[in-house]
Amino acid sequence: MDTSRTVSIPLPASRIGLGTMRLADEPGSRRGAAAPIWATPSDRDALIALVRRAVDLGVSHFDTASAYALGEGERLLAEALHGVDAMVATKVGMIRPSPEQWVPLGHPALLHQQIEESLRRLRRETLDLVYLHRVDPGIPLEEQVGALQQAQEAGRVRRIGLSEVDVATLERARNVVPIAAVQNLYNYGARAHDPVLERTAELGIAFVPFFPVSPGEAVHGSPLEQVAAETGASPTQVQLAWLVRRGEHVLPIPGTTSAEHLAENVGATAVQLSEDQLARLDGWSSPAG
Numbered sequence: 001m002d003t004s005r006t007v008s009i010p011l012p013a014s015r016i017g018l019g020t021m022r023l024a025d026e027p028g029s030r031r032g033a034a035a036p037i038w039a040t041p042s043d044r045d046a047l048i049a050l051v052r053r054a055v056d057l058g059v060s061h062f063d064t065a066s067a068y069a070l071g072e073g074e075r076l077l078a079e080a081l082h083g084v085d086a087m088v089a090t091k092v093g094m095i096r097p098s099p100e101q102w103v104p105l106g107h108p109a110l111l112h113q114q115i116e117e118s119l120r121r122l123r124r125e126t127l128d129l130v131y132l133h134r135v136d137p138g139i140p141l142e143e144q145v146g147a148l149q150q151a152q153e154a155g156r157v158r159r160i161g162l163s164e165v166d167v168a169t170l171e172r173a174r175n176v177v178p179i180a181a182v183q184n185l186y187n188y189g190a191r192a193h194d195p196v197l198e199r200t201a202e203l204g205i206a207f208v209p210f211f212p213v214s215p216g217e218a219v220h221g222s223p224l225e226q227v228a229a230e231t232g233a234s235p236t237q238v239q240l241a242w243l244v245r246r247g248e249h250v251l252p253i254p255g256t257t258s259a260e261h262l263a264e265n266v267g268a269t270a271v272q273l274s275e276d277q278l279a280r281l282d283g284w285s286s287p288a289g
């Protein structure tokens with residue numbers, strides 16, 4: 001199976017994309033769940049060069065959000081991708097009252113405003129793909145995806161996606177508008193969204209795993225190290241190679257601010273896993289579930 005090619009179905013995107021959430025703040029404060037993702041990065045020029053390096057390596061799927069660094073993430077991406085034909089996915093429906101807070105807010109008027117702001121920052125006439133960053137539990141889902149549908153009908157948005165949803169929510173949203181992609185937390189050590197991965201495959205919808213690389217401690221005792229030794233690939237590459245073998249619709253977006261890690265991650269599409277290796281990898285399950 002050739003995993004290096006670009007898939008035209010379900011999204012015009014490279015198999016491995018680039019998650020750009022962490023292109024923010026100071027290099028020393030970007031890691032971990034508590035990273036603020038709040039300020040313009042202090043090494044902005046180097047990160048623009050990193051995005052351009054990704055383009056050179058064949059990456060054509062870039063993931064951002066209106067909430068990343070209060071929109072500075074989108075600005076950085078627009079500058080880096082000026083003149084480049086690539087798919088940029090962004091997200092609306094999340095506000096940032098402070099560096100510590102991520103608050104879902106799905107009021108339709110806000111969603112419309114955030115779409116307009118993203119269009120401006122990304123310097124686009126139409127957004128390629130807009131996710132509802134989180135479903136706001138305080139507002140009917142139909143009103144939230146209904147706002148995205150209106151933006152789509154007005155030509156402001158090409159495709160609509162959902163983030164961190166279960167199958168029931170996906171089906172409910174599909175009653176309102178066609179969904180092109182679901183972006184959920186999923187990796188080798190965190191497979192709780194297997195039902196969504198399977199349903200999106202049936203529907204021909206893209207499944208975009210975020211946090212696609214499990215931290216080393218979470219996969220301790222798994223066959224990753226052994227398969228890595230057998231293939232000559234790194235354990236991170238084996239994780240990404242396993243992910244893309246979960247289905248043609250699976251489009252991981254590993255995030256990195258390192259050119260070395262970027263090349264490693266993109267190179268994962270060249271890692272060939274045998275049926276025996278896949279079976280061993282599939283057979284392991286994390287004690288954390």
Ligand SMILES: NC(=O)c1ccc[n+]([C@@H]2O[C@H](COP(=O)([O-])OP(=O)(O)OC[C@H]3O[C@@H](n4cnc5c(N)ncnc54)[C@H](OP(=O)(O)O)[C@@H]3O)[C@@H](O)[C@H]2O)c1
Binds near residue numbers: 064211236264
């Ligand atoms: N929908 C949502 O709610 C949601 C939530 C979170 C994230 N996301 C999206 O998902 C993307 C991925 O998440 P993430 O950025 O946190 O990335 P990630 O894939 O979870 O990886 C993050 C960390 O892994 C390191 N890393 C990356 N490649 C590596 C490699 N080959 N070897 C060793 N370490 C490596 C990075 O550090 P270095 O910089 O040093 O490489 C970074 O600290 C985000 O950028 C964002 O676009 C979406």
